[in-house]
Amino acid sequence: MADKTKQKKKKQKIPRTEMPMQDPKKRISNFNEVPLGYSAQQAVTEASRCLMCKKPKCIEGCPVEIDIKSFIELIREKDFEKAVEKIREKNSLPAICGRVCPQEDQCEKKCILGIKDDPVAIGRLERYLGDLALKKNMKDDKLLVSSQEAQQNAKHKAAIIGSGPAGLACAGELAKLGYKVTIFEALHKPGGVLVYGIPEFRLPKDILQKEIDSLKTLDVEIKLDMVIGKILTIDELFEMGYASVFVASGAGLPYFMDIPGENLNGVYSANEYLTRSNLMKAYEFPACDTPIKKVEKVAVVGGGNVAMDSARTAKRLGAKHVYLVYRRSEKEMPARDEEIEHAKEEGIEFMLLTNPIEIKGKDGWVEKIRVIKMELGEPDASGRRRPVPVKGSEHDLDVDVVVMAIGQGPNPLLLSATPELKLNKWGTIEADTETGKTNKKGVFAGGDIVTGAATVILAMGAGKKAAHAMDAYMKSGVW
Numbered sequence: 001m002a003d004k005t006k007q008k009k010k011k012q013k014i015p016r017t018e019m020p021m022q023d024p025k026k027r028i029s030n031f032n033e034v035p036l037g038y039s040a041q042q043a044v045t046e047a048s049r050c051l052m053c054k055k056p057k058c059i060e061g062c063p064v065e066i067d068i069k070s071f072i073e074l075i076r077e078k079d080f081e082k083a084v085e086k087i088r089e090k091n092s093l094p095a096i097c098g099r100v101c102p103q104e105d106q107c108e109k110k111c112i113l114g115i116k117d118d119p120v121a122i123g124r125l126e127r128y129l130g131d132l133a134l135k136k137n138m139k140d141d142k143l144l145v146s147s148q149e150a151q152q153n154a155k156h157k158a159a160i161i162g163s164g165p166a167g168l169a170c171a172g173e174l175a176k177l178g179y180k181v182t183i184f185e186a187l188h189k190p191g192g193v194l195v196y197g198i199p200e201f202r203l204p205k206d207i208l209q210k211e212i213d214s215l216k217t218l219d220v221e222i223k224l225d226m227v228i229g230k231i232l233t234i235d236e237l238f239e240m241g242y243a244s245v246f247v248a249s250g251a252g253l254p255y256f257m258d259i260p261g262e263n264l265n266g267v268y269s270a271n272e273y274l275t276r277s278n279l280m281k282a283y284e285f286p287a288c289d290t291p292i293k294k295v296e297k298v299a300v301v302g303g304g305n306v307a308m309d310s311a312r313t314a315k316r317l318g319a320k321h322v323y324l325v326y327r328r329s330e331k332e333m334p335a336r337d338e339e340i341e342h343a344k345e346e347g348i349e350f351m352l353l354t355n356p357i358e359i360k361g362k363d364g365w366v367e368k369i370r371v372i373k374m375e376l377g378e379p380d381a382s383g384r385r386r387p388v389p390v391k392g393s394e395h396d397l398d399v400d401v402v403v404m405a406i407g408q409g410p411n412p413l414l415l416s417a418t419p420e421l422k423l424n425k426w427g428t429i430e431a432d433t434e435t436g437k438t439n440k441k442g443v444f445a446g447g448d449i450v451t452g453a454a455t456v457i458l459a460m461g462a463g464k465k466a467a468h469a470m471d472a473y474m475k476s477g478v479w
Helices: 002-012 040-047 068-076 080-088 094-100 122-135 147-153 165-176 205-216 234-239 270-278 305-316 337-345 412-417 456-476
Strands: 157-161 180-184 221-223 242-247 267-269 297-301 321-325 349-351 354-362 365-379 385-389 395-398 401-404 443-445
Touching (some): 068 122, 094 456, 165 205, 205 221, 267 270, 270 305, 305 337, 321 354, 365 401
Parallel strands (some): 157 180
8 A cells, every 4th residue: 555655656756748849939930730749758658647546537527438547558558559449439539639629628637646736648648649540540440330230220321511520520430330421511621620710730731631531431421512501401411311410510600799890801700810721721822822911910809719729820920919809817718728828939919808899990901909908897607707898998909900709609501491400599509418319300410509619529529429329310210
């Protein structure tokens, strides 16, 4: 017993293995990934910090219930291939989740080591295994059922609307059950928010493409430029022989503040700004013929990860001054701590407790943004303290571009084409949290189209749950 206590104390003294990073002064002039990843030895060193708890709390913090203790133990033993197999039992996209999931609020938050010390860097270890699997071209094609059952399931077709994290997870799970799966994607590239919303410096597109290509080895068909709700309706998918449909179309409709001047040239939604850069490579203009306004002064309104992505993108596009305008304090910011830290390192200028009230222009173009100072009052419905304007604190800020990054909701195109789908008060689809089942027969839904904008791993969890509910539904024969 005394030996075990000594062993635990020894592990607590091992410092968290730092992630190698691009130098801030260099990275603001390129779109290359900022964190460079662990080496094999760094991964083993970090894995050795794990206490190997009898009842690991970290698993409770994972929305898809990855067996974290087991894959970390396998890393410690340098059995990397088995570690990859273990993590893929629950997560088919570890290279993506290891990069963009908020581990500090999920698995790492529950880490027992984190009570008195820094938690084990679970996300960084996950990323290491995901990258290793892609580098070695390790297939993720093990069936979840017997070959006989898979042959029976192959008689049925399932349609997935949207190729974001929920759609990809659902498709992969159904394919491993033997079903014929087709993903219908509205854009010209698959990946949903992963491809249009997250910049290269956080999620390289070649990593995303390799993860998607691994799905294709399971015979998942992906049809691009297919806007469901316009080109085809859900009812028409049923008429085409699909036994069930999973709606994973995300939340891509941007919100605005409804303040004067938002219609001026030079005002972007974060969706448009990031889509032009990420998906359409505007930062390579004129090599890629997608224009984006490159200016010296940019204001980004918001405090979430999308706001950080927009601000850091503006810096890389050449802006000398990028102001992050947020109406609360840093403590209330919903962005990941890591993203806030990286933004500060890159010279983003935080204007906290500040709120826009007007955008001013000249000759139809943005010239200034008028803001007012705020102070925090009592908590609102979100649990955060409500920002209250400070009278007489209005002032102007010279800017050439304003990016609104204050959230987004469901695109109404699909929903208006399927009026019988029941929506909740926020305008998202009402679906069972455990199964994704909607009020329309054979239709399931998950991800941001149900929850509103949330995390990648939560969307994936919803996709996996829906896949198993769809499996039960298609086996029932009641359709």
